[in-house]
Amino acid sequence: MxxxxxxxxxxxxxxxxxxxxxxxxxxxxxxxxxxxxxxxxxxxxxxxxxxxxxxxxxxxxxxxxxxxxxxxxxxxxxxxxxxxxxxxxxxxxxxxxxxxxxxxxxxxxxxxxxxxxxxxxxxxxxxxxxxxxxxxxxxxxxxxxxxxxxxxxxxxxxxxxxxxxxxxxxxxxxxxxxxxxxxxxxxxxxxxxxxxxxxxxxxxxxxxxxxxxxxEPPILYGDIRSGEGSPINPDSKTYTRWHKRRPPDLNMGDVTEREEGKMSNFNTILLKDQKVANTLASSSVFLRTDQPRHISDMDAIRMQTFPSDYDFMDANVQYVCGMSVxxxxxxxxxxxxxxxxxxxx
Missing domain, CATH: 3.40.50.150 (Vaccinia Virus protein VP39)
Known part of the structure; x- marks a missing residue:
């Protein structure tokens, strides 16, 4: 196949x-x-x-x-x-x-x-x-x-x-x-x-x-999802906010606006398996909606359609991918x- x-x-x-x-x-x-x-x-x-x-x-x-x-x-x-x-x-x-x-x-x-x-x-x-x-x-x-x-x-x-x-x-x-x-x-x-x-x-x-x-037909995040990704720090505000997410929320800014009356954290994206992933920016934070984890490096590689054998050497994977076409x-x-x-x- x-x-x-x-x-x-x-x-x-x-x-x-x-x-x-x-x-x-x-x-x-x-x-x-x-x-x-x-x-x-x-x-x-x-x-x-x-x-x-x-x-x-x-x-x-x-x-x-x-x-x-x-x-x-x-x-x-x-x-x-x-x-x-x-x-x-x-x-x-x-x-x-x-x-x-x-x-x-x-x-x-x-x-x-x-x-x-x-x-x-x-x-x-x-x-x-x-x-x-x-x-x-x-x-x-x-x-x-x-x-x-x-x-x-x-x-x-x-x-x-x-x-x-x-x-x-x-x-x-x-x-x-x-x-x-x-x-x-x-x-x-x-x-x-x-x-x-x-x-x-x-x-x-x-x-x-x-x-x-x-x-071309859309490719959903669930289609390319791979690996575990690092866990969200349980002592962080992000972890607390992640647990207050609701199904319509697209990013952590929706949560902070609703729960705290703040306009912030819109660059922290909540990814859903049944949706196409948002723009992979070098400075964005991507969290999985169904588990308190960040996306994996392989997720970023696949979202950006980089090759799986690309050698990132000492660089951050998301930075290199996010800065590229x-x-x-x-x-x-x-x-x-x-x-x-x-x-x-």
Whole structure:
């Protein structure tokens, strides 16, 4: 009996037929997008990553031909003659610029324009500028297609003006951009994860508009649930609140609002076997509804459709998964781009 698509291994990639398309990944983190492209038959030549720990993990799992451990601002400033010629003949330039300033959580608009370190060990950067740094790389390398992924929050409130600036910049560079809001739950991923994709083709190719429609059946948490997970600390407020949950509650915020009159803990999610899991964020807390336990690492791996033999080394499993594009989500997208745009007629 064949395994479901979400139950796969890195070793399976050796059986995937190559399509001859070349990709380079920016802001690669643990390589969620990289694995999606590889599952779709692409060759990923290398990556740019600022985080030393993520680069160690990326090297361990993906063996990139051309890894660049440096800020994207430094990468785009490298003289063209110092870069491999292959990077100037890309089919796809891929990137997921860090998106915390567009998150729906907290006082997000207060963060715009400020300088932040995305996490410890990283350089301080203006995170809302990173999208335009990525576009500068597109201007430098001139790939056939550029793909940038970001959070749904970019479509809300004042951030919509940022979208207009990004689209205008794509057009200035000679690209025809399209914008897609995709839900991973319709793409074979056991998780409701809405993400915004900017997909742009170079104008000189005269390609038609990309058509995307995904209707995979939902995969419930109970279908992928595995292992025990760590118990909730019995001395914690979370444990007390967990015992006060009611069937309609979706998260611990529903409990605290009802029982304590507080608006907090909405980032602590209650997972039900008969429901599709919520977005796996790097900072979220996921609790099982039917037992006082957190989800297991394998649950997180399967929710994000990472391979079961992925080597997380010294990193937190949920952090790496939550910071990545689900590989099966990118696989579905990459397949359509090859089918509709890159394949020879």
């Amino acid at each position: 064949s395994r479901p698509a979400w139950d796969w291994r890195l070793s399976d990639l050796s059986n995937v037929q190559k399509n001859g398309r070349m990709v380079f990944s920016c802001f690669s983190c643990g390589g969620g997008s990289t694995m999606g492209y590889k599952l779709a038959g692409y060759t990923v030549l290398g990556n740019v990553e600022i985080d030393p720990q993520m680069m160690r993990i990326y090297r361990q799992n993906h063996k990139p031909k051309y890894p660049f451990l440096l800020p994207i601002q430094d990468f785009k400033a490298l003289p063209n003659q110092e870069l491999p010629p292959e990077l100037f003949d890309l089919d796809i330039l891929d990137g997921s610029p860090p998106c915390s300033v567009f998150s729906m959580a907290g006082d997000r608009e207060d963060k715009w324009g400020g300088e932040h370190a995305f996490r410890e060990e990283q350089a301080v950067q203006r995170l809302d500028d990173l999208f335009f740094d990525f576009l500068d790389v597109a201007e430098k390398l001139r790939p056939k297609v550029a793909i940038a992924e970001n959070v749904r929050g970019m479509m809300v409130g004042k951030a919509r003006g940022f979208i207009s600036l990004v689209l205008s910049r794509f057009r200035e560079l000679g690209y025809k951009p399209q914008l897609f809001l995709l839900n991973s739950a319709t793409m074979g991923v056991p998780q409701k994860r809405e993400r915004l994709f900017f997909i742009a083709s170079r104008e000189d190719q005269n390609l038609p508009s990309l058509q995307l429609e995904f209707n 689900p590989p099966l989500m990118m696989k579905k997208l990459a397949e359509q781009i090859n089918l509709q745009w890159l394949s020879e007629k």
